Amino acid sequence: MTGLPHSVPVPPGYRVGSWEVREPLASGAFGTVYAGRHTGGAGAGRPREVALKFLPTGTHTPRRLRHLREMAEREVELLRRLRSPRLIRMYDALTVDDPDRPELDGATVLVLERAEGSLDALLRRTPVPGSGPALLAQICEGLHQLHRAGWVHGDLKPANVLLMKDGSVRLGDFNMAAELEGTHAYAPAFATPDYTPPELLWPEYGERGRRTRPTADIWAFGVLTHLVLTDTHPLPGGSAEARCDAAVRYARGTEELRLSPGLPEPWREIVTACLAPTHERRAGLGSAALLRRVERAAGTVRSPRLPRLRPRAWRRPVLVITLAGALLGAAATVTYTSLRDDGPTYGYHRCPPDSVCFFSEEFGMGRMCSWQGDDPDWLSGDETCGWTRDHPVKSIFNNGVEAEGRGGVAYYRGRDFTPAGVDRTRTMRRTGCTSMRQQGNLAGSYAPLSHRWVPNC
Incomplete structure (x- = not known):
């Protein structure tokens, strides 16, 4: 946790509402997640053990504070409005009232369903997990649920794919999520380079941030799929910066994808479609069609609402x-x-x-x-x-x-x-x-x- 910019240090035992902060679980540039425990026992619909996500407000410039507040508000808005099996569940959203701690005073705290770990942690332990295809099917289902509701995730990557105790998947961390207004959404001016499509690597920014579309999530899913199934990136380069340069060359037609020979053919077709070099070429692959292809490749079965027997043997x-x-x-x-x-x-x-x-x-x-x-x-x-x-x-x-x-x-x-x-x-x-x-x-x-x-x- 130490050394990470903009992380939120909270001492163990600190109380927020009826929740007690325990050990840190994860930290990033825009917040820190701690284990939390309900001090009064589990209530109706609320478990005793949760995750407490602290989104900071203290010790920043007014412009920075406004931006952080907007990011917190968009995450709270999404989690309050959307309840889907593949999205992490939010139980409550609180505001810290503690003038004696200016670094915490005014911070937003999200009380979230607690995960057992992340896909990022799993890939560090097991670079090519045997459960990869099934996990990808659930990740894609989460994207479909978001897109169908009119939202873009904006920061799909292994660290934001959460694994629950029962082995199922939830998408989390919606700081960068944005609601569609027609064909576009407006997201914060931040991105994880390795999972950002070429057209958004150096975009123009307006007062409302950068314009983004669901095809940005489709690109990110293609990169993530290649990484989960092969432990390699689909574009050449020994660093994120080098891979970004390769993505720009790829979009210009002077670079090719470097798909691993170990990538099975059905998945090769999926990754190639997700990583089409332009938004226009990706636009025809909506999340519903992508989900059907991913489920076929993974060998999984969706809801029994389908009115027919599935094909094959x-x-x-x-x-x-x-x-x-x-x-x-x-x-x-x-x-x-x-x-x-x-x-x-x-x-x-x-x-x-x-x-x-x-x-x-x-x-x-x-x-x-x-x-x-x-x-x-x-x-x-x-x-x-x-x-x-x-x-x-x-x-x-x-x-x-x-x-x-x-x-x-x-x-x-x-x-x-x-x-x-x-x-x-x-x-x-x-x-x-x-x-x-x-x-x-x-x-x-x-x-x-x-x-x-x-x-x-």
Whole structure:
């Protein structure tokens, strides 16, 4: 942490609201992240252990302070407005009121979901991780969620890809994020050179910053993909400065990409498309189309909302139920997905928005059943969730949308939301409960047969 410009030193034990600062987790030019603990225990929707991101205001010039404040405000605005499975979750935003500490007084503090580490740290330990393709699929999904909501990340790089305890991915650090106004957004005049497209390396700046577009994130994803899969950069040079010069020559047509021979062919096509030398040539590759290509290359499967069996050699069809509008008595919609011969289907990211999903394997793997409403009997009718007849639930993702009376999902071993067996001895009289936007493995042998949305867990 020491020696980094503009980092925010905060002593262990310092209190901000109901949170206590603990050890530093990461530091950069525009803030420092500390581990934090809730001094009153975990509250509704708030875990006890979090990350506290301090964005500074003290000891800077008025112009610098205004810029830092604007960066903090844009990050808070994005995190308050967007709730997506691939974006880090914000629980609160606080302002330090401590005149005795001018370096902290007025600082913005974001109370964030705590990650286990970053992709940057993973790549330092394992330069070409075996989980790289699956991680890239989730990173791309996060970009798609941002772009679909009308935002540009603006600083996609390994340090800003966060890895959660369950192995899933979140995008974080939205200091440079910008909301689109038509075809452009206006971002701060900063960038990480290795992940910046040629047209933005030396752009013109106006009062509102530099103009940027989603194609800047597409370029960054191409660089990141090449790095994750090969441990090398796609442009020549032994330093970031040299690689920037190569990017400019590449855009002018006097330099070529230096893609690694170890890059598999499907990924080679993806990286080449992402690294088209101009915005205009990248503009045809939107995040939705890119996500489809990345998922095919990674061998992952998206939401079971697709109304057909996936192509190639897929076997063992699995029934997946979506009870759209079940609270209103709507009929169940039955769609089908499949498991591959070479292992379970991957990922919590398959869970549709505004749904709760139960999985047959840990970490969102294997067979899945999803609902948007309550279900008093998983085994009624047309095999509503047939695999739970003789197989326990191993993981869950509550991907619901926050609404009055819907803070969590309770699940029961009996039908009609009743306890059964061991549940009768539990205080809560239910097998379990998962709060909104939470996901994870279930300990023990969970065998629920009904579930209902509840105000809180």
